[in-house]
Amino acid sequence: MSVAEVAELLGGSKVLGQRVSSQLKMADVVDEGLPTVSLNRVKLALGLSDAELGNALGISLKTIHRLRKDPGRHLSSSASDRLYRVARLFQLAVEVFEDSEAAREWLRSPQIGLDDRVPMDLMTSDAGSREIEALLMRIDYGVIS
Secondary structure (H helix, E strand, O other): OOOOHHHHOOHHHHHOOOOOOOOOHHHHHHHHOHHHHHHHHHHHHHHOOHHHHHHHHOHHHHHHHHHHHOOOEEHHHHHHHHOOOOOOHHHHHHHOOHHHHHOOOOOOOOOOHHHHHHHHOOOHHHHHHHHHHHHHHHHHHHOOO
């Protein structure tokens, strides 16, 4: 999974306002705040409800609705960081399972390798995200998980 693939999921250079070809550029874009269009693109790609998306980003439904009404706005740096995390882990899951639908299903189902926790519920923290990433890497390398 490349940073360019994650950037494309977030809207590519047209939405992000620049070509993102490195993690450092992505860090700058995330720190500045991702455009609200990126929010909708990730929501559609993962097939999430507004409630699921709000939970993953740590923002309320009212905030999501307010952001959607003003497509020119940008997310806060913390919400952008969480949105980037969701997009990155989804892209990693797509790479591992070689199928978008399988990745969506895996991210929304309890996983034995995560003590029967749902990956989407763990994405709210860096520690949880690292566990998801580690499990996906074990699956990719064929280690029993």
